[in-house]
Amino acid sequence: MNIREALLAEHSKEQTAKIVDYIGGDPERFAVLMRLFLGDVYRVTQRSVWPLSDCIKKYPELIKPYFAKLLKQLERDDVHLLSVAMLSDFFSSSRYQNAIRVKYSMHAITWWLIRRSRLLSGVFL
Numbered sequence: 001m002n003i004r005e006a007l008l009a010e011h012s013k014e015q016t017a018k019i020v021d022y023i024g025g026d027p028e029r030f031a032v033l034m035r036l037f038l039g040d041v042y043r044v045t046q047r048s049v050w051p052l053s054d055c056i057k058k059y060p061e062l063i064k065p066y067f068a069k070l071l072k073q074l075e076r077d078d079v080h081l082l083s084v085a086m087l088s089d090f091f092s093s094s095r096y097q098n099a100i101r102v103k104y105s106m107h108a109i110t111w112w113l114i115r116r117s118r119l120l121s122g123v124f125l
Contacts, residue, residue, distance in 0.1 A: 033052055034066050
């Protein structure tokens, strides 16, 4: 399966399930999805959020090598709002909170999310 083509072909629960099933617990296939998520093609990044989130839920060990890259993703100005929401869910998971405190406090992440959110900007600032 070409994951990029699959992401762009259809955005549905069924397509997401196919992508997640294809990736399974395979770190190399997951790496392809992560490259697409961390890339600079807006639509591809947007479409990769759902399968990425489902993969992390099913195979949490796959995300460990990308933890620092995901934190870096929060610093980008061009990140899709769904990506920010998925990252927020990921970072608020109790499983990762101790690791987050190493670099950021939850307060700092929350403040960043409020400031960066296209939906909330101007409301709180």
